[in-house]
Amino acid sequence: NLDLNNIQGDILSGFPKKTETFYFFQILDPTKFRKDLHDFVPIIKTVAQVLKDREEIDKHRKKKDPSGRKPPTIPLVGVNIAFSHLGFTKLGIDDTKLIDQANQGTSTGFLDGQRKDAQSLGDRGAVQGTDFVPDWDEEFKQDIHGVLNIAGDSHAIVDRKVQLIEQCFKVGTKDATIKKVTSIRGDTRPGDQDGHEHFGYLDGISNPAIIGFDKNPPPGPAPVRAGVILLGQDGDLRKDQRDPWQVDGSFLAFRLLFQRVPEFDEFVFANRLQLPGLSDKEGADLFGARLVGRWKSGAPLDLSPFFDDPDLARDESRRNNFHFSAERNFQKLCPFAAHIRKTLPRADLEENGISIEKNRIMRRGIQFGPEVTRRERQNKKTEHGRGLLFACYQSNLSTGFQFIQKSWANNPNFPPFEQTPETPGLDPIIGQNGQDDRGPVSGVNPNTPSITVALKEEWVVSRGGEYFFSPSIKALKETIGL
Ligand code: N7H
Structure with a gap:
């Protein structure tokens, strides 16, 4: 019995989207930010709301368009938010229970952040002194406290929402409570490549079906318990060791992957x-x-x-x-x-x-960058940045994203x-x-x-990333927001 009004929408339902902006930020004044967050929470789409949006879209698609033209896009937009360990630290929120199997001893997980994990993920980089410095874009070498993802049908509607969010956190004024580190726009590919990633393969086919949530999943791999994706639910390997505010949240592994x-x-x-x-x-x-x-x-x-x-x-x-x-x-x-x-x-x-x-993850990525140009094709050489804004949710990073990348793909x-x-x-x-x-x-x-x-x-080629925690609505209202 999941509370669909308590779970951020992208986690279980996936935002319907043609475009999505990932907005990475630092928190400036923790107390004021926590107050602004309180006003921001109603903007967040829950699973229940995304399901309604999907019904709307289905109805809209079925409508016959008398003009024979393509039906106009629907002005629906989804917003979610997640925090890194550095974010929780800045806010003074105790996140020590946001650990998983690997987060003991010297291993790296949510509490250490992805930059420290880069070498063991196999990313390129160089050892400088005692540190490994990954070949990442500068933005991802800075401290990132949180990420907002805003998804919708058109740039205009997503950009309007970004503006609204910036107003909420007073960005650009002396009272700003967040500062943008970077924002990256992802877009699905045009025409018959819609749904295909940049190498040309159809993506987004196989994600785990959740028992009790997905009513009639198509036949395939066995459905999983909700706790494989959500903390504190049956199937979370550390179900009994979570703080109450962590229940119904999910770890978000983000990777900036160039192709x-x-x-x-x-x-x-x-x-x-x-x-x-x-x-x-x-x-x-x-x-x-x-x-x-x-x-x-x-x-x-x-x-x-x-x-x-x-x-x-x-x-x-x-x-x-x-x-x-x-x-x-x-x-x-x-x-x-x-x-x-x-x-x-x-x-x-x-x-x-x-x-x-325990190794299943909910993938929610989107492509970024332009189509391959004729010149690039002729010269067989990449000149423009393009790839996948890889994002996936799971209740344990060490059995989910980290395990798939390190123990399977790299092995x-x-x-x-x-x-x-x-x-x-x-x-x-x-x-x-x-x-x-x-x-x-x-x-x-x-x-x-x-x-x-x-x-x-x-x-x-990986050029950045971070591990985040996407909290429940209740946690955002009562524990993180003031
Ligand atoms: Fe992958 N690709 O185009 O080759 N992926 N992936 N992925 N991927 C999948 O089944 C791709 C990446 C998974 O359930 C498909 O939905 C590319 C990372 C998992 O059968 C295609 C990139 C990780 C599945 C691609 C990339 C994963 C999956 C088939 C990077 C985790 C589901 C479509 C740019 C560490 C497996 C589908 C299953 C499917 C591609 C990244 C994991 C076409 C280009 C980093 C679990």
């Missing part, structure tokens, strides 16, 4: 599979699909290993209903290292008696070697080790899985 698209395309074409009956383009499409585990359309290799199947990709009842079970120890259909097999190994672990419930021996005839290699999409040489990846050729290709410099 080197022309370079990725060049690699895929150079390594295209030359199999009987396949054109160069089809060979490249198959090779690319084997790096991701899905075709650009979204159809999974586990169900359609040799040819794309757009009908399957559109069919919500089939496109996530696979488990890699037919080939638990093999990689003919889908490589072990393929991005979606690394980040959700399904039967690879479950059929060995290992639950993956060449996962799934474990004992089970597999070949060493899998790093996740070709997000796997990283801080070096130019990312090692060999196997399984790229369906006929001879032992053939490997060498992964060099990453195509997904």
Whole structure:
């Protein structure tokens, strides 16, 4: 029995959006900020409100437009807020119970912040003195106390909301209670690439269904308990060790990920599979699909290993209903290292008696940056910044985002070697080790899985990020706000 009026909307329902601004800020005067926050809370969209918005949108879409033109956009906008450990410290709020399994001893999690975690996430950087300094954008090397995310249908409506929020916190006046560190605008891609990330693959297909919340989830991986995403609920590994105000909140892992698209395309074409009956383009499409585990359309290799199947990709009842079970120890259909097999190994672990419930995350990212230009395509070289504003929610960072990135994507021996005839290699999409040489990846050729290709410099480059906590409405009103 979740209180949908108490949970911030993006966590469970995901804001409907064409554009989203992430606004990173520092708190100036803690007491005054806490008062302003009180007035700001009504602007926040809860899960209950986002569900209503979605109903509106559905109704709107079904309406026949007599002019035959596209129906106008609907002026709906969603706002959420989350704080870093530095933010809670500035506010004088005790967040010591916002720890998880890994947050003991010397390991880094919410309380240490992401910058200290960058080296162990495999980000590029250099050791200076005793510190590792990641190659991040300057903004993310500053202290960030919190983030607002504002999502909607158009820039105009999102920008208006940002203005309203700035008024609320008196930004730009002598009484300002927050200061902007940076804001980043994300946009879904145009035309038929809507919903596709910059490499061209359909995204946003597979997120965990929540027991008791998602009424009729399409068939696929087992639904999870609410506590996998929300603190203090059944399924949170530290359910009984949370402070009451932390219940119904969720950790938000944010990553600023640039994508080197022309370079990725060049690699895929150079390594295209030359199999009987396949054109160069089809060979490249198959090779690319084997790096991701899905075709650009979204159809999974586990169900359609040799040819794309757009009908399957559109069919919500089939496109996530696979488990890699037919080939638990093999990689003919889908490589072990393929991005979606690394980040959700399904039967690879479950059929060995290992639950993956605790490793599920709710992904809520959006693309940023322009489309690839003709010049970039011709020169096979990125000239404009573009990529993914990666964001995901979970009740434990150490079993969620951190575990997926460090123990699976960055680990060449996962799934474990004992089970597999070949060493899998790093996740070709997000796997990283801080070096130019990312090692060999196997399984790229369906006929001879032992053939490997060498992964060099990453195509997904991390240039910033932070760990935040997205509190419940009650906590915002009674504990954080004054
Ligand atoms: Fe990934 N991509 O285009 O290749 N991702 N991802 N991801 N990702 C997924 O199933 C991509 C990133 C997960 O349940 C799809 O919805 C890119 C990070 C998880 O089967 C595609 C970037 C992390 C899943 C991409 C990126 C993850 C998933 C298929 C960076 C966590 C669901 C669409 C720029 C550490 C797996 C779908 C499942 C799916 C891509 C980042 C995790 C196409 C380009 C950093 C858990």
